[in-house]
Amino acid sequence: MTRSERRTRRTRRTFQVAGAGAAALLALSACSSSDSGSGSSGTSDSSAKSKKLSGTVTVFAAASLKESFNALGKQFEKAHPGTKVVFSFGGSDTLAASITGGAPADVFAAASPKTMAIVTDKKDAAATPVTFVRNQLEIATLPGNPDKVASLKDLTKSGLKVVLCDKTVPCGAAAQKALDASGLKLTPVSYEQDVKSALTKVRLKEADAAVVYKTDVKAAGDEVAGVEFPESAKAINDYPIALLKDAPNAEAAKAFIELVKSAGGQKVLTAAGFLKP
Known part of the structure; x- marks a missing residue:
């Protein structure tokens, strides 16, 4: 083989290696682009799932909850800018009668299962009431x-x-x-x-x-x-809380109930003298 032929063969091999490297780089680039697009889509889906709460949450609550619930209401508003918690405090029987009579409310927190039953018997609760504290x-x-x-x-x-x-x-x-x-x-x-x-x-x-x-x-x-x-x-009383069936702001109402039941909510309530459920 002549010197000229050997030179030509080396040149072809160099081009083949370079071509293979370029192809590999293109493939890697495509994969990276695909992964990036997938990650972006996931973030978008996650953002879509997180729903911002807003509007007024109306809570009918036993008079004995006044100080604790006012404190929790402020916590809720701070954690969810754009929301407002409005309370109606009073005797549980009077509040229950107002709810069954059509008064618009999102949440009912009663001072006894008996008064909560006034609401549940009329099918005005959207979920089974949960005891969140007790009182003596x-x-x-x-x-x-x-x-x-x-x-x-x-x-x-x-x-x-x-x-x-x-x-x-x-x-x-x-x-x-x-x-x-x-x-x-x-x-x-x-x-x-x-x-x-x-x-x-x-x-x-x-x-x-x-x-x-x-x-x-x-x-x-x-x-x-x-x-x-x-x-x-x-004569210790259990205090049940429930989301109401025709709650005007059900999503925010659920979040408020979760706050009441949370470790932070329980801390506020027990500090006020309530007993754990």
């Missing part, structure tokens, strides 16, 4: 406990002005249960429509004592004194 009774007296109330029996003393919640609301039903367990009869100076109203009578010195929840005594601070009594252990 305590006696609220004037600051310093001037009448030396030390037990449930002491509330039957002659001349002592005692206030109870109405028997139709959870705190009143629980108080009656505790009295029955003790074999005591008590005639209050008034029956109040919710626990906050009963406590207010003591705070305004219009009554000497009231049977309310531990959480309400704690929320009142030094405006009242609290007296625990063993019979309260026989």
Whole structure:
């Protein structure tokens, strides 16, 4: 083979190697482009799935939840800009009647399963209610406990002005249960429509004592004194919460319920004196 032929053959081999390398580079480039496109599509799908919450969430809640739920409402609004949580607090029976009567609301948090049943029996709940906290009774007296109330029996003393919640609301039903367990009869100076109203009578010195929840005594601070009594252990109330069937803002309402049930929500509630479910 001549020198010229050898040179020609080497030149052809060089072109073949270069061509193969170029082909490999093109293939790698195509793969990279395909992978990049796939990743981009995944990100897009993920973004599409995350739905931003907005609008008003209307929550009907037992009066004893006022301080805790107001705090959780602020947390929710901060975590979800563009949302607003509006509360209606009151006696659970009154709130339940409003819901079954057609009042627009997203969430109902009751102070007893019995009052929640008013709503579920009418098929006005969109899901099965879940117990999220429990609450126990305590006696609220004037600051310093001037009448030396030390037990449930002491509330039957002659001349002592005692206030109870109405028997139709959870705190009143629980108080009656505790009295029955003790074999005591008590005639209050008034029956109040919710626990906050009963406590207010003591705070305004219009009554000497009231049977309310531990959480309400704690929320009142030094405006009242609290007296625990063993019979309260026989009348602990479970608090259920539920999404309502015709909730105007169901997605945001579900998120609020999840906050209430979350570790952070439970921390706020137990700090207020509620018991874990």
